[in-house]
Amino acid sequence: MGTNDAPPESPAGHGTSADGPGQATPPRARRGRLTVYLGAAPGVGKTYAMLDEAERRRARGTDVVVGLVETHQRAATAAKVGSLEVVPRCEVAYRGATLTEMDIAAVLARAPQVALVDELAHTNAPGSRHAKRWQDVHDLLDAGVDVITTVNVQHLASLVDDVEAITGVRQQETVPDQVVRDADQIQLVDLSPQQLRRRLAHGNVYRPEQIDASLRSYFREGNLTALRELALLWLADRVDDALTRYRSDHAITGAWPTRERVVVAVTGGPEGETLLRRGARIAQRAAGSQLLAVYVLPTDGLPSATPAAVARQREIAESLDGTFHTVVGEDVATAVAEFARAVNATMIVVGVSRHSRWRQAFLGSTSAEIARLSDGIDVHLVDHETAGAGRRSRSWSTLSPARRALGWAGSLAAPCALTALLVAVDRAPQDLSSPLMFFLALVVGVAIVGGLWPALAASVISFACLNWFFTEPTGRFTVARPSELLALGVFVVVAVAVASVVDVAARRTVEAYRARAEASTLAALSRSVLSGDDTAQAIVERLAESFGLDAVLLEVRAGEQRDWETVAAAHRTPAAAATARPGDETLISVDDRHRLILRGRALPASDRWAVEAFGAQAGIVLEHRRLREAAAQADTLEQAEATRTALLAAVSHDLRTPLASIRAAVDGLTAPEVTLDAQDTEALQRTIAESTRRLERLIDNLLDLSRLQTGAVRPILRDASLEEVVPLAVEPWLASVVLDVPEDLPLVHTDPGLLERVVANLVSNAVRHAPGRPRVLLAATAGHDDVELRIVDTGPGVPDERKPTMFAPFQRLGDTTGDGLGLGLAVADGLARAVGATVAAQDTPGGGLTMVVTMPRASTANAEPSGARS
Structure with missing residues (x-):
């Protein structure tokens, strides 16, 4: 099994690059091609396969040399080197021993078409040209030399922890995954666990004294099976990369279902968790499947999801071993379908629309549109509790109550006043166009002031006034001429259309002002944090001020079973703090460890997400403060530990030296068998005095240093x-x-x-x-x-x-x-x-x-x- 950029030319089980017979030496201006034989475990035969490939290439006229091959004293591998040209190794002296490494300079000077370099993850001896052998391989590739190399899956850097968990052995020699991923060709060399154990038992891998220990430890059947699966999964990702590149190069947009990829479309709504768990169950049916959650901005007409809700669904997706993606698209269905095609998905999981049946009947649903645009990708429709429930808006208009009242008053009074004025000027106009224009202007004015519904009422009343007072025969709700009936119909349609556009514009204006205010508030918060005013107290004070709240409290807890503790509180007035009652509180949960308590006016739903952003920022501030304190404590402890270590190392000698001198002098003075003259006695006493002063000075310095470090x-x-x-x-x-x-x-x-x-x-x-x-x-x-x-x-x-x-x-x-x-x-x-x-x-x-x-x-x-x- 392998990934190849060129069609394979070898028998089954091996892959080759596209070297033809008698092919001329490639120009050195190009970069060499890298072929990697990836072993699922030691002993599967990757070096033998590499040498087999070298023989085939040499038979086709390719200039092949052996840069370095490790035979590990295996007779079959050594015999396979055969008559291949081998570049002598260079010797490196290290700690009294002589080590041999690939002579990269000699290989470059030889300038072959293809060089064989075994064990890509090998660490070179100190003093070599590069620290790692894969760096030597890069030099060869840069020089235009094609390289065939080998590496075992346990040496890939991203899999070291997984391999250690499986085998209990930590690999010290590793190669970056990207080095292998960038190879032009990767060929997996694999054996079943039973075959590999038989090879090991027959002495084809290790020396006889190592066989029993290897079979009982690293080469257990379970270990080999797990390593084999790791290699297959890692190589599958490489295949996906190659497939994606191929589809992009050939402008292939249709889905190629190579393996299960389940895309779950989430909106941040309450149904998101249900969809993610259903998608995870579907993905778990096949090994190697992927779960991808996608969230589209903006949403399909539903209220925007709060950042907390989106973050919660991200956590759920990641806890289910999935990935979370956010894309921007004008149309949700199109964005989801394009994302699914881009990741080569096999299934899209989407929830039943939350819109009412009336809305779905007239405007359709996002789920149905996704199914229409899926283009060969299966669509799994999931029912949920909020399906078809519609959406509740906190108000049918974004305008203020005063403007709505003025609009309704105008819708009732303005048509009557305009009718009276027009009748007084000309009771029987010859042309209906002038009254129609006046009444249309009136409807537009009412729409600007009061919104859609007052404008609709004004258009109906205006239609009645036009029909009764200005359309022949007057005084009755009848129309004699068809052209006037058409004019009245057009008036109603235009009035409704204009009123709708004006109302939408008014709503968007209000939303824009609110968004600008929220963005300005959050920007001010960010500036305060960047300028150093990053205390939780400053954040809750700004929160109370920005949203006009009587009091804001930020509470934290150390764990789910611990009590909440207030770490910051802001009250706009002392009276607010004194009269606050628990029943007047609004609780907003920031995360598992932080929550906000708001006292005062009830916040509209559109403001809650901004409050949650404030709370999240406060939580980040507290976490950063805790990390800074922990880092400061760690630095202090590290310095103290370094001081203690150095002190112990120094004291063990320097304090012992004067003590030894004092002890020797005292022993000389008190020894009964030794008779000392006055000069010797004075010398010993002088030694005691000097050593004592030296010892006192050392102890004084130690005490002073201790007092300085403790701030005493x-x-x-x-x-x-x-x-x-x-x-x-x-x-x-x-x-x-x-x-x-x-x-x-x-x-x-x-x-x-x-x-x-x-x-x-x-x-x-x-x-x-x-x-x-x-x-x-x-x-x-x-x-x-x-x-x-x-x-x-x-x-x-x-x-x-x-x-x-x-x-x-x-x-x-x-x-x-x-x-x-x-x-x-x-x-x-x-x-x-x-x-x-x-x-x-x-x-x-x-x-x-x-x-x-x-x-x-x-x-x-x-x-x-x-x-x-x-």
Whole structure:
């Protein structure tokens, strides 16, 4: 079984491309043709079939070479290579081993007409030209070389999860489906499960020691049957693509019933669920059938379906393993029929019309029109509860009550007034045309004001007035001359037609105004969301304002068994909130988790869908907010987890080192069998003191980092002098630093204790990275709004590419002494930010690193305390 763009030339069970005998080498300007032998399972013989095809092509004079063939030590496959020219493989060294791959450069240099490339999904060894073998195949095709290749169905990317569910084995090597779908020819190589198991048992697939395990695991009969069905279904989709392309290229519009495709026409009405479930039952009768639901805009004269109703039917269709499609068409029946022909459907499921029998008798029905236009596609007509029930309109006119009242008054009074005027001017006119025109204008005016029904009444009264007062013989409802009778008849027809057109125009105008208002309202809502005003509270407030509601409540629940909770409420007036009663509420369900409660005027049905759109937007806002919060929590947890991981990795060594030094020194001092002189005792005591200071510094940094990450640092800001901060900070390193802090420096607004920790960490870092060099310089200068403290060292410095990450935790920046966890700069930066200062890194002229601490001056800073320090 296969899909072929060219007629097959081989015996049954194989497919070939259209290479003729003695065919000349194709020009390299064209792209090569790709032929894929698709195996339903390992061992079905796809490589053997590929080699068989190569022999036939070579016999016809085609230049064929073997780019790569995997025989898997199968004697029959190795013998099948026979005298075919084989391009030597290239060797790739990887982790001390030598691997062989297809030499794509050699194949391209050889430039054959056809190249055989086995195992399309194979992953090449690192260092190869491409990561995947199918990418090598693309290079050959681009060079104009025809390629014959093989792949198993379990290696198709879209089927990996399905194959794992069937076999319990996750395929690591995959090929994108589109690579195989784009092939010019796909040939399925298949064996029945029983035949394949026999081949396996006879040793034709795997080595003898692997046979029993394979038969009991991957090659179980059920597994092979399921894999075979997967291959057939996947290939059927490819056949559908080829068939669709063929029908399009040859302008074939009629249906070709290759497999069951059931199209269900839905309107968003209550009958939709019945139609979808009936269509699903029909589609389930044959394996491989498809269910397609189609919704046409606009509808066939019925009220437009609400977005919630359409969304509900979409969910039903998808839950029934179908697809939902929305098409636009002026005529519903034509749109449905054209869609069914386009998808090559075999059946259309449509419901009995909801229109009344009178309307169907005069205007027909959509279902009957679909049957007429189906053109060979079966039409299944489904009865339902709302069939023939007609449609109820909330009002027989879209005009306001005042205009309708004025129209009825005009329909009664205006003809009488016009008659009196015409009689007073000329009681016996010689020509009836003038009165007819006046009365026609009157009917049009009444139609403009009051709509269709007042205009019809005006036309009847006008006809009576014309007949009684202006048609011979007057004073009776009789007509002497046939021409006048015809004129009266034409008057009534024209009056009714004009009144109908005017009424429809008035309705469309009102609908257009309403649609524009709704679109404007939704556009304003969208702008508010895009501008960041995306709170649920803002949405319900806009909803109450736009529709003139007394109160709007948005409620959510975590599950079907949970209680509803109000998350946003809007009241136009405080009195509305105080006087609202549950009985005055209108409930609109947005989805399973969200609903709106409206209090105030009753909304017309035409406004409900806009309210539902508002509610849906509010639900989306809440969901986005929840996802943002979850993402923020996940980021926090991820950062905390990364910190913990790095901390554990660092602490395991760096905290143990000073503890080991202390333990060794204490053991030396307390060992009874060891006699120490004063110099050795002093050295051990000095070791204990240094290790203890180092340990204290590490623990302090860890505690400070923990406090910074949990937000527990609350500085007490006040005006302070650097003279009370810097000397205390550098005391442990006085021998290694030079201070240049003028006495007349202005005060800074900071937390002295925390600033001291900042300076101490920076000085410690500078001293540690510049041992044996000139002493570290601390120089302070005053600016207009700030004071800068520069810690200058002449050490190795920090490369520019490392500066963006140097303030992150656990960055040692080349320090291999093991003295510290790489937290000093991170703690210094965090504490500096907490007290309103900044820390920046600059290069020292001549080499080294300069850390610049910028602090706000007391005169320009906000001296109000920010809290109690912890």
